[in-house]
Amino acid sequence: MLTFKQFWHRLGSPKWFYRMSRPWFVAFAVAAGVLLGVGLAWGLAFAPPDYQQGDSFRIIYVHVPAAFLAQSVYIVLGAAGVLLLVWRMKMADMVLETMVPFGLWITALALFTGAVWGRPTWGTWWEFDGRTTSTLVLLFLYFGLYALRQAIPRAETAGRACAVLAIVGTINIPIIKYSVEWWTTLHQGATFTLTEPPAMPPVMWAPLLVNVVGAYCLFAANLIAQLRNAVLRREGGAQWVRDAVAAEAA
Amino acid sequence: MNFESLQAFLAMGGHGPYVWTVYLTTVVLLAVNFAGFRRERRRTIRELRSLHAAAAAHPSPDK
Numbered sequence: 001m002l003t004f005k006q007f008w009h010r011l012g013s014p015k016w017f018y019r020m021s022r023p024w025f026v027a028f029a030v031a032a033g034v035l036l037g038v039g040l041a042w043g044l045a046f047a048p049p050d051y052q053q054g055d056s057f058r059i060i061y062v063h064v065p066a067a068f069l070a071q072s073v074y075i076v077l078g079a080a081g082v083l084l085l086v087w088r089m090k091m092a093d094m095v096l097e098t099m100v101p102f103g104l105w106i107t108a109l110a111l112f113t114g115a116v117w118g119r120p121t122w123g124t125w126w127e128f129d130g131r132t133t134s135t136l137v138l139l140f141l142y143f144g145l146y147a148l149r150q151a152i153p154r155a156e157t158a159g160r161a162c163a164v165l166a167i168v169g170t171i172n173i174p175i176i177k178y179s180v181e182w183w184t185t186l187h188q189g190a191t192f193t194l195t196e197p198p199a200m201p202p203v204m205w206a207p208l209l210v211n212v213v214g215a216y217c218l219f220a221a222n223l224i225a226q227l228r229n230a231v232l233r234r235e236g237g238a239q240w241v242r243d244a245v246a247a248e249a250a
Numbered sequence: 251m252n253f254e255s256l257q258a259f260l261a262m263g264g265h266g267p268y269v270w271t272v273y274l275t276t277v278v279l280l281a282v283n284f285a286g287f288r289r290e291r292r293r294t295i296r297e298l299r300s301l302h303a304a305a306a307a308h309p310s311p312d313k
Contacts, residue, residue: 029287036280044273045259046252055262059272102283109279113272120268218283225287229294236301245298 012089014231015240021224028221035214042207050204059117061208064191065215066110070138071173073103073219077145078170081163091227093159094234096166097149098226102219104142111135122186130179131187134172141169 002010010016043061050057077099083092114132115125126132145162152158180187191208192198198205235241253259262269 029284033284040273040276044269048252049263054265056265056268058262058269062272062276105279109276112275116268116272120265218280221287222283225290229290232294232298236298237305241298242302245295245302248295 012087012091014090014094014235015238017091018228018231018244021228025221025224025228028217028224032214032217032221035210035217039207039211039214042210047204047207053121056117056120059113060191061211063110063113063117064208065211066106066113067135068212069215069219070103070107070110070135071176072216073099073106074138074141074166075170075173076223077103077166078173081166084159084163085167090234091231093163094227094230095223096145096159096162098230099223100142100145100149102222102226104139104146107135107139107142111139118186127186129185129187130183131176131185134176134179137172138169138176141165141172144169 040061043058047058047061049055077096080092080095080099083089084096111132114135118127119125145165148162148165149158152161179185180189191200191205192212200208232241232244251259260266260270
């Protein structure tokens with residue numbers, strides 16, 4: 001078995017990562033497909049309707065997992081920023097470069113599903129309150145990371161600039177989390193907390209839990225797939241990449 | 251199944267347009283994401299193949 005220290009050092013080695021990561025990608029992609037398929041069908045057709053919101057409540061099965069991921073992806077980008085600035089880890093720069101589009105579309109999905117849920121439930125598509133505004137800021141941060149990368153031609157400088165923006169932007173994450181407690185808001189409180197059982201009955205939260213776990217598997221599959229491609233592109237000229245590409249079926 | 255008929259399933263108690271918009275958007279985005287795994291992978295391999303072929307055709311003298 002690897003010690004943690006060995007594992008940590010090897011994680012910084014793109015070649016080692018490329019060699020060991022394929023089965024992990026397959027496992028997470030299959031798990032994501034199965035869990036999200038089951039969870040979405042369960043939430044849409046089998047879970048009971050909410051006693052106040054009726055069937056519009058089913059939007060929760062998409063909205064909450066998307067909102068969880070929107071924030072988690074950003075935390076990972078912030079952590080990658082620290083790894084890049086402090087340890088100059090190449091893999092961290094690849095994470096910062098390749099995971100922005102995923103964070104962007106998942107945040108857009110969280111905002112979109114929130115708006116579509118807000119219309120029948122709150123009577124409005126949009127309200128500039130704490131939770132929605134801070135999540136909109138999160139979307140702009142993803143746009144900012146994307147634009148900053150495009151704006152700086154030198155890859156190393158662009159990577160460092162994005163790392164700084166990613167780290168500074170993490171201040172928004174606790175603001176999103178506590179926004180429903182700090183300010184008066186239309187938005188409901190947390191569905192899942194670590195300290196208390198959910199207010200919903202199990203028949204309602206079980207499909208949500210399946211989708212949340214599935215969403216994190218999707219995140220892992222995207223992370224691994226993006227990193228595998230990025231490793232090949234950045235190490236393009238190395239002999240092991242030539243061998244790997246040559247061995248690939250066309 | 252929570253619904254008694256297909257009509258009831260589609261109507262979603264009057265919230266059909268909202269619920270179905272969310273679920274269809276999600277399914278489309280997931281399909282694009284999953285299709286992207288293979289597409290991106292192939293594109294990367296293809297780019298590297300042409301890069302390696304170009305390098306083999308014109309080897310740089312100082313490398």
